[in-house]
Amino acid sequence: MIMNTDGMSDKYIRIAELSEQIERINGMITIHHESSDNQSMVRQYTYKRDELIAELEAALQSLHLNVRLAAA
Numbered sequence: 815m816i817m818n819t820d821g822m823s824d825k826y827i828r829i830a831e832l833s834e835q836i837e838r839i840n841g842m843i844t845i846h847h848e849s850s851d852n853q854s855m856v857r858q859y860t861y862k863r864d865e866l867i868a869e870l871e872a873a874l875q876s877l878h879l880n881v882r883l884a885a886a
Contacts (some may be wrong), residue, residue, distance in 0.1 A: 825873060832870040839863045 839859050846855045874881045 825877065829870065829873050830868050832873065836863055836866050836870065839866065 830839045839862055843856055843863070846852045846859065871881065
């Protein structure tokens, strides 16, 4: 069986990128909660974070990993 290492590398890179994006967005949500109490921005960031979490779950499933991620 020959594995496509480029495709696997791309998946792992995307998983790392998604993890970093989720972490940054969590920081932005915290900032808006604490400093400005801007609920509109909090909702926008929360929506984007949920999209990224769904994409990350799909990427992990494509590697045959069953992981359930929860928004912090």
